[in-house]
Amino acid sequence: MTTYIIRRCLMAVPLLFLISVISFGIMKMAPGDPTALMMDPMIKQENLEAYKESYGLNDSVVVQYGRWLGNMVQGNFGESFIRQGVPVSELITARLPNTLLLMLVSTFIAFVISIPLGVWSATKRNSRQDYAITVVSFLGVATPNFWIGLVLIMVLSVHLGWFPIGGVATYGEPFSVWDRLHHLILPAFVLATADMAGLTRYSRSSMLDVLRQDYIRTAKANGFRQKTVIFKHGLRNALIPIITIFGLMLPSFIGGSVIIESVFAWPGIGLLFMEAAFQRDYPVIMAVVVIAATLVVIGNLLADILYAVFDPRIEY
Amino acid sequence: MFRKRLWLVVTLAMAMLIAACSQPEEAKNIDANAAEKEGAETAGGNLILATTAAPTLFNPYYSTDTSSSTIEGFIFSGLVTVDQDFNPEGDLAESWDFSDDGLKWTFHLRENVKWHDGEPMTADDVVFSYNIPRDPDYVGPRGLPFEIIEEVNKIDDYTVEFVLSEPYAPFITITAQFEVLPKHILGDVPIAELGKHPFNTKEPIGTGPFKFKEWKEGEYIALEANEDYHLGAPKLDGLLYKIVPDTNTLMAQLQVGEISMAGISPEYVGMAQDLESKGMVKLESGPSNAFEYIGYNLRNELFQDKKVRHALTHAIDREAIIEAILGSAGTVAHGPGSPANWAFNPDVPKFEYDIEKAKQLLREAGWKPGPDGILQKDGKKFEFALKTTSANEIRQQIAEVAQQQWAEIGIKTSIEVLEWSAYVEQTSPPNWNFDAMVAGWSIGSDPDPTWFWHTSEIEAGLNYNGYSNPKVDELLSKNTQIADLEERKAVIAEADAIVTEDQPNTFIYYPEGYLAISPKLAGPTFNAANTYYKIHEWYFES
Numbered sequence: 001m002t003t004y005i006i007r008r009c010l011m012a013v014p015l016l017f018l019i020s021v022i023s024f025g026i027m028k029m030a031p032g033d034p035t036a037l038m039m040d041p042m043i044k045q046e047n048l049e050a051y052k053e054s055y056g057l058n059d060s061v062v063v064q065y066g067r068w069l070g071n072m073v074q075g076n077f078g079e080s081f082i083r084q085g086v087p088v089s090e091l092i093t094a095r096l097p098n099t100l101l102l103m104l105v106s107t108f109i110a111f112v113i114s115i116p117l118g119v120w121s122a123t124k125r126n127s128r129q130d131y132a133i134t135v136v137s138f139l140g141v142a143t144p145n146f147w148i149g150l151v152l153i154m155v156l157s158v159h160l161g162w163f164p165i166g167g168v169a170t171y172g173e174p175f176s177v178w179d180r181l182h183h184l185i186l187p188a189f190v191l192a193t194a195d196m197a198g199l200t201r202y203s204r205s206s207m208l209d210v211l212r213q214d215y216i217r218t219a220k221a222n223g224f225r226q227k228t229v230i231f232k233h234g235l236r237n238a239l240i241p242i243i244t245i246f247g248l249m250l251p252s253f254i255g256g257s258v259i260i261e262s263v264f265a266w267p268g269i270g271l272l273f274m275e276a277a278f279q280r281d282y283p284v285i286m287a288v289v290v291i292a293a294t295l296v297v298i299g300n301l302l303a304d305i306l307y308a309v310f311d312p313r314i315e316y
Numbered sequence: 317m318f319r320k321r322l323w324l325v326v327t328l329a330m331a332m333l334i335a336a337c338s339q340p341e342e343a344k345n346i347d348a349n350a351a352e353k354e355g356a357e358t359a360g361g362n363l364i365l366a367t368t369a370a371p372t373l374f375n376p377y378y379s380t381d382t383s384s385s386t387i388e389g390f391i392f393s394g395l396v397t398v399d400q401d402f403n404p405e406g407d408l409a410e411s412w413d414f415s416d417d418g419l420k421w422t423f424h425l426r427e428n429v430k431w432h433d434g435e436p437m438t439a440d441d442v443v444f445s446y447n448i449p450r451d452p453d454y455v456g457p458r459g460l461p462f463e464i465i466e467e468v469n470k471i472d473d474y475t476v477e478f479v480l481s482e483p484y485a486p487f488i489t490i491t492a493q494f495e496v497l498p499k500h501i502l503g504d505v506p507i508a509e510l511g512k513h514p515f516n517t518k519e520p521i522g523t524g525p526f527k528f529k530e531w532k533e534g535e536y537i538a539l540e541a542n543e544d545y546h547l548g549a550p551k552l553d554g555l556l557y558k559i560v561p562d563t564n565t566l567m568a569q570l571q572v573g574e575i576s577m578a579g580i581s582p583e584y585v586g587m588a589q590d591l592e593s594k595g596m597v598k599l600e601s602g603p604s605n606a607f608e609y610i611g612y613n614l615r616n617e618l619f620q621d622k623k624v625r626h627a628l629t630h631a632i633d634r635e636a637i638i639e640a641i642l643g644s645a646g647t648v649a650h651g652p653g654s655p656a657n658w659a660f661n662p663d664v665p666k667f668e669y670d671i672e673k674a675k676q677l678l679r680e681a682g683w684k685p686g687p688d689g690i691l692q693k694d695g696k697k698f699e700f701a702l703k704t705t706s707a708n709e710i711r712q713q714i715a716e717v718a719q720q721q722w723a724e725i726g727i728k729t730s731i732e733v734l735e736w737s738a739y740v741e742q743t744s745p746p747n748w749n750f751d752a753m754v755a756g757w758s759i760g761s762d763p764d765p766t767w768f769w770h771t772s773e774i775e776a777g778l779n780y781n782g783y784s785n786p787k788v789d790e791l792l793s794k795n796t797q798i799a800d801l802e803e804r805k806a807v808i809a810e811a812d813a814i815v816t817e818d819q820p821n822t823f824i825y826y827p828e829g830y831l832a833i834s835p836k837l838a839g840p841t842f843n844a845a846n847t848y849y850k851i852h853e854w855y856f857e858s
Contacts, residue, residue, distance in 0.1 A: 032737025043380065043457045045745070045776040054455045082372050085512025094533035150564050158568050165568045171536060171556060172362075262561045267534025271561060275370060280737055 001308070005301070012297045016290065023289045024068065027282060028061045034081045034280045055081050068286060078283035082276075088287045091272060096291065098168060099261070099268030103253050105184055106191040107246070114196045115242065118203025122211065123230060133200065140197030145256055149190040149263040156186065166265030187264040194256045195249050202245050207238040240311050247303030254292045360553040361856045363837070364576045366560045366569065371537065373516040374528070376495045377448050378456045387557055389848060390539055391432075392495030392522035393546075395423050395442065395476075396488060398761050400843035402658055404488045408437065408496055408523065408546075418483030418799050423492070425474040429546040431498050432527045439470040444499035446478075446491075453508040461491045483797045485804055486762035493761065495522065525550045525852040534559060551855040571596055576837050576856075579847075580830035582645050582710055588832050597832040600842035603656040604829035607649050608711070608756035609821035610702070610718060614782045616751055618700055625819040626667060627677035631725045632718055633669040638825050641713045645830065649823035651816030652765060653808075656826075656844035658801070659763035661809035664816035674725050683726075691726040699728035700751035705739040711754040714824065718754070745776050753780075756827070761845065763808060766792045769815050783820040 034057070035048040052058050056067065071078050077088035121133045157165045163186050164170065170179055210216065211234055219229045258270035269288050276284035308314045371383035374391060395409040406412070409423040429437040448454060449462040464487065467479040480487060498521050505513055515521070520528045523546065526539035537557040541550040558575070560566040567584055569575045571591055580588045580599075592599040612619040612628070619625060634648045647655065651664035678691060678698075686692040690699065702718060704711040712733055719729045729752075734742065742749040757768065757778070766773065770792045773779035791811040798804040816823070831842040839854030840847070 030735075030738070032741045036737040036740040044460045047457045047459045050455050051457065079512070083517060084373055084378060085514065086373075086517050091533060098534075146562075153565065153568050158571055161572070165572065165574060166560060166562075166565050167535065167558075171538075171558075263565055265535075265558075265560045265562070265565055267532075267559070271534060274561070278736065 001305075005305070008301050008304070012294075012301075015297065016293055019293045020069070020072070020286065020290060021065070024065050024286060025061070027285055028064070030280070032280055033057055034282070036280060064282075068283070072286075072290070077287040080281055080284055082279045082281045082284075088283045091284060092269065092287055092291065095267055095269045095272050098266060099254075099257055099270060101184065102188055102191060102257060102261070102266060102268060106188040107249070107253065109188055110192040110196045110199055110249075111246075113192070114199035115203045115239070118200045119207050119230065119235060119238070121200065121204045122207035125208065130204075133204075137197040137200045140193055143193075145190060145194050146259045146263050148193055149187070149260060152186055152190060153263070166263075168266060187260050187266050190263075191253065191256050191260045194252060199242070199245065199249075203238065203242055206241050207234060210234045210238040213237075236310075240307065243303050243306050243310060246306075247300040250299035251292075251296050254295060360551065362576075363552050363555045363851075363854065364558060364574065365555065366558040366566050366575045366578055368559075368561050368563055368566060370534065370559045370561075371557075373511075374520040375497070375511070375513075375516040377445075377454075377458050377497075378511040378516065380457050383557070386848070387537055387539075388495055388522075389524070390526040390555060390851070391520050391524045391528055392497070393429075393524050394495045395425075395492040397493060397849075398489060398845050400841070400845050400849050402489065402761055402763075402845045404492070408442070409492075412488075412492075414799070418485075418797070419480050421478040421480070421487065421492075422471070423476045423478075425476065426546055427474050429523050430544045431500075431523055432521045432542060433498075433501075434544075435498065435500050437496070437498075437523050438473045439476045440473075441496050441499045442476045443468050443470050444503055445496045446494070448497070448507060448510065451507040453506065454510075455508060456511055458494070461486075461494065465491070483799065485796050485799055486764050489762045490760070495524075498522075526555050529554070545852055547850075548852055550852040552851075570832055573834060576834040577840055578832050580832050582642050582827065585643055585645050585830055588830060591832065595835065598835055599830060599832050600840075601645075601828050601830045602842045603647070603654060603844060604758075604827045605654045605656040605760070605844035606756055606758040606827055607652055607654055607823060608646075608714070608754075608825050608827060609649070609652075609823045610714070611750075611753050611755055611781050611821045613748060613750050613752065613780070614820060615748060616700070618698065618751065621681045622818060623677045623681040624683070625822075627674040627681070627725070628722065628727075629667040629819055629822040630670045630674035630677065631721050631727075632822055632824070633721060634824050635669065637714055637717055641710055641717070642825070642827070645828040646825035647828070649825050651812050651823055652768060652821075653763065653812050654759055654826050654844070656829075657759055657763045659805050659808045661812045663809070664813045667819070667822075671725060678725065685726050689726055690728050697728065698726065699730075701732050702729045702752045702754065703732045703734060703739065703743060703750045704754040705736050706733050707736040707739075711756070715754050718822075743780055745774075745780070748780060748782065750780075764792075764796055765808060765811060765815075766796065769811070769820075781820040783815075783818070785814060785818060788814050 033052065035051060056064060068078065077092065080086045080088055080091065083091070117133055121130045124130050153165055157163045164183050168180065168183050169175070173179055216229060216234055219233050254270070257268060258274055260266065261268045261271040262274060269291065272284060273288040276288065367383045369381060369383050371379070371387055372381055373379050374384060374388050376385065376388045376392065379385060379388065393407045395407060396404045396412070397407045399405045408425055408429060410426045412421060412423045414421045423442070425439060425442070431437055446462065446465065446468045449456065449458045450465060464480045464482060464484045465478055466481050469477045469479070471477050501521055502510065502513065502515060517531065525542055525545045525547070527542045529538040529540045531537050536559060538554065539557070540554040541552060543549045560569060563581065563584065566575065566578065567587055570578050573596070588597065588599050591597045612625060614620060638644060638646045638648065650666050651661065653660045655662070683691040683693045683698055686697065690697050692698070702715050704715045706712070715731045719731055722729055741747065743753055767778045769779060769783055769788050771784040771789050774782050774784065788811050791807050795804055795807045795811065798807060829842060829844060831840065831847070833840055836856045837854065838857055839851070843849070
C-alpha cells in the first residue's frame with residue numbers, strides 16, 4: 001500500500017508538468033496580455049512597453065515558461081502582474097480555504113442527499129416515487145448551476161430573507177460559526193446540485209445491481225428483515241462504485257466553483273482564476289491551474305485508497 | 317470503525333477551515349460607532365458601495381482600473397478636483413494662477429492638511445509626487461499627462477510652481493488632478509520599485525476624506541473617516557467597498573439595501589426603475605460623458621468614400637436602437653463628444669434614418685445591386701466583418717441590428733464577437749485588424765478630442781479609424797493651447813462639426829447614466845464629472 005501511494009505520487013509529477021506546459025501554452029495563445037485592460041487615452045504605448053519589458057512579457061514563450069517553472073519548483077508562484085508587488089501565494093492562501101470549505105461542504109451535501117435518494121429510488125423501482133426522483137434528477141442535470149443560484153437568491157434571500165446574498169460573513173460582526181454556515185449553505189447546496197442528480201442515478205443503478213445478486217436473495221431467504229438486507233448487506237457493496245465517482249466529481253466541483261463563487265460573491269480561487277483570466281494575470285492563472293490539478297490528482301489518489309479500504313478484494 | 321474516524325477527520329477539517337477563514341480582529345467594527353450616535357440627526361454609518369471588478373492597487377501613478385481610482389479618490393487628494401460640471405476646484409491647492417503665456421502655473425497649498433499618519437502635507441510632497449512619472453526609471457502607465465512639464469519647483473513650504481514646455485489647457489483638469497503621495501514615506505523608495513511597493517496594497521497613506529483600514533482579499537475594502545480631513549470631518553463613519561462579481565447578485569443586494577449606492581448599467585435600468593417604483597431606491601440619471609459608435613477602418617477601401625459612410629449612417633435607425641435595446645436610456649448621436657460635457661456641440665450635420673437616401677448615395681458612389689442582391693462595384697461585393705466584444709451585450713445587439721439594417725440596402729456583414737482582451741489586441745495599434753467595430757469612448761475630465769481624431773494619434777494612439785483631416789489637425793493642435801474656455805469651446809465645436817461631416821464613425825448614441833441611491837442617503841446626485849463630489853458632506857437620514 002505505502003509503495004503504491006509513493007508510486008502514484010511520483011507518477012503525478014510528470015502529469016502535473018505536462019498539465020503546466022499545456023496550460024501555459026494555451027494561456028499564451030489567447031490573444032492580448034495584461035496591458036489590454038489599460039486602455040485609456042492618457043496612456044502611452046511607450047509606457048506599456050516599459051511595463052511589458054519589466055515583467056518579461058516580450059521574451060519568447062519558452063523563456064517565460066522556463067522562468068515560471070524555475071520559480072515554481074522552488075515553491076515560488078511569483079508576483080501578480082496586475083496586483084503589482086503582491087505575491088501570488090498571498091492571494092492563494094487568502095482564498096484557497098474558502099474554496100476548500102465550499103467544496104467539502106457541498107460534497108458532503110451531495111452525498112448525504114443523493115445516496116439515500118438513490119437507494120430509496122432503487123428499492124421502490126418503477127414506483128411513482130422512483131419516477132419523480134428520476135424526473136427531478138434529469139431536471140437537475142439539465143439546469144445550469146448559476147441559474148439555480150440566482151433563482152434561489154431571488155426567492156430565499158431577496159423575497160423571504162432567509163439567507164444573506166453572497167459573501168462569506170457579515171461585515172463587522174464578530175466571528176461566529178452560525179454566521180459562516182448561514183453564508184455557506186446556499187452556495188454549497190447549489191454547487192452540490194450539479195452532481196447530485198448524477199450521483200442519485202449512480203447510486204440507484206448500483207443499488208439495483210446489488211439487489212439482484214444471489215447473496216441478497218439468500219439473505220432475504222434466510223428471513224432477514226428488508227431493512228437489514230438493504231442497508232447492511234446491500235448498501236455497503238453498492239457504495240463501492242460510488243467512491244470512483246467521487247474521484248471523477250472533483251474536477252467538476254472545481255470547475256463549477258468558478259461560476260458559483262461568482263454568483264455568490266464567494267472569494268475563492270475560482271473567482272480569483274476568473275479575474276486573473278480576464279486580466280491575463282499569468283502568474284495567478286498558472287498558480288490556480290497547478291493547485292486545481294494537484295487537488296484533482298490528490299482526490300483521485302484518495303478515491304483509489306478508499307476503494308481498497310472498502311473493498312477487501314482490492315489490494316495494491 | 318474506520319468510517320467513524322473518517323467522518324471525524326472530515327468534520328475536524330471543516331471546523332479548521334471555518335476557523336481559518338475567520339479573522340476575529342475585524343470584530344471591532346465601524347458600525348459599533350454608529351450605534352453610539354443613534355438618535356442624532358445624522359446617523360453616521362457606513363456608505364456601502366459595490367463593484368463587479370476588484371481593485372488592483374491604490375496608487376494613482378500605477379493603477380488603471382476604475383475601482384482602484386475610485387478608492388484612490390477617497391484616500392488621496394490632488395491639487396485640484398472637478399466639480400459636478402467639470403470646472404476645476406481647489407483641493408490641496410487653495411488657489412492657483414498662471415502666467416500670461418500659459419507656461420508658468422503657481423499653486424498655493426492649504427496649510428492645514430495632514431497625512432493620515434499625522435504628518436503635515438507640504439510642497440515637498442507635491443514636488444515628489446509630480447516628479448514620479450517624469451523619472452527615467454518610472455515603470456507605469458501615467459507618463460503622458462506629465463510630458464508637458466519642464467520643471468516642478470518648490471517656492472516655499474506651501475507654494476509650488478510648474479513650468480510647462482507649451483501652453484496646455486488640460487493641465488489643470490488632467491495633470492493637476494493627480495493625487496499627491498507622502499514623501500516622508502515613499503521618498504527613499506527607488507522609483508523603479510514604487511509600483512510594487514507594499515504601500516500601494518497594504519498601507520496607503522493619503523490626505524483624503526477616508527483612511528485605509530483593511531483590504532479583505534476578494535471580499536471588500538474598508539475605509540474609515542479621516543477626522544482631520546482638510547475640508548471638514550466626514551459625516552459618515554466609514555466606507556465599505558464590496559466586491560460583488562455578478563451584476564445580478566449586485567442588483568439583489570441593492571434591492572435589500574445591502575448597498576447604499578450603485579451605478580446602473582443599461583441592461584439593468586428596467587429593474588432599477590422597478591425598485592424605484594417600490595420605494596427601495598432613488599434613481600437619478602443624466603447624460604454620461606461618453607459616446608457609442610460603429611467605427612470604420614479607413615484603411616479599408618470600402619470605407620474610403622465619404623458618400624458610402626454617409627449611406628451607412630443613413631441606413632441605421634438609431635432612434636429604434638435606443639428605444640429597443642437601451643430602453644430609451646440614451647439620445648441619438650450625430651457627432652463625437654457628449655452632452656454631459658461643456659465642450660459639446662449640438663449643432664453638427666445631422667444624418668437622419670433614410671433608407672432611400674442611403675441607397676441613392678451608394679448608387680452615386682458606384683455601387684450596384686448584384687444578382688444575389690448584394691451591392692457590387694468593379695466585381696467586388698460590399699461585404700465586411702463587424703467586430704465587437706462579448707464584454708458588452710448592448711454592443712452585440714447593436715451589431716445585430718446594424719447587420720439587418722445594412723442588409724436592407726444590400727450590404728452583407730458578418731458579426732465577430734471577441735473576448736475583451738482579444739478584441740483590444742485585434743483592433744488597436746499596430747494591428748487594426750477590423751473592417752468595422754461597435755465600440756464606445758468615455759471622454760474624461762478634459763474634452764480634448766485630439767486623442768480620437770488627430771493624425772498624430774494614428775500610429776500608436778486611439779485614432780483606430782486612421783482618420784486624417786489637415787483642418788481638424790490644425791484645430792485640435794490649437795485647442796489645448798487656448799486658456800479661455802469659450803474660445804476653446806468654439807475651436808473644439810468646429811473640429812467636431814468637421815469630423816461629423818466626415819463620419820469616420822456612425823455615431824449611434826450618447827448613453828444616459830443611472831445612479832441608484834438608498835432612499836436614506838443624502839448627498840449624492842447623478843453627474844458625469846465627479847460622482848463622489850463632496851463626499852465628506854454626505855450622510856444618512858435617521
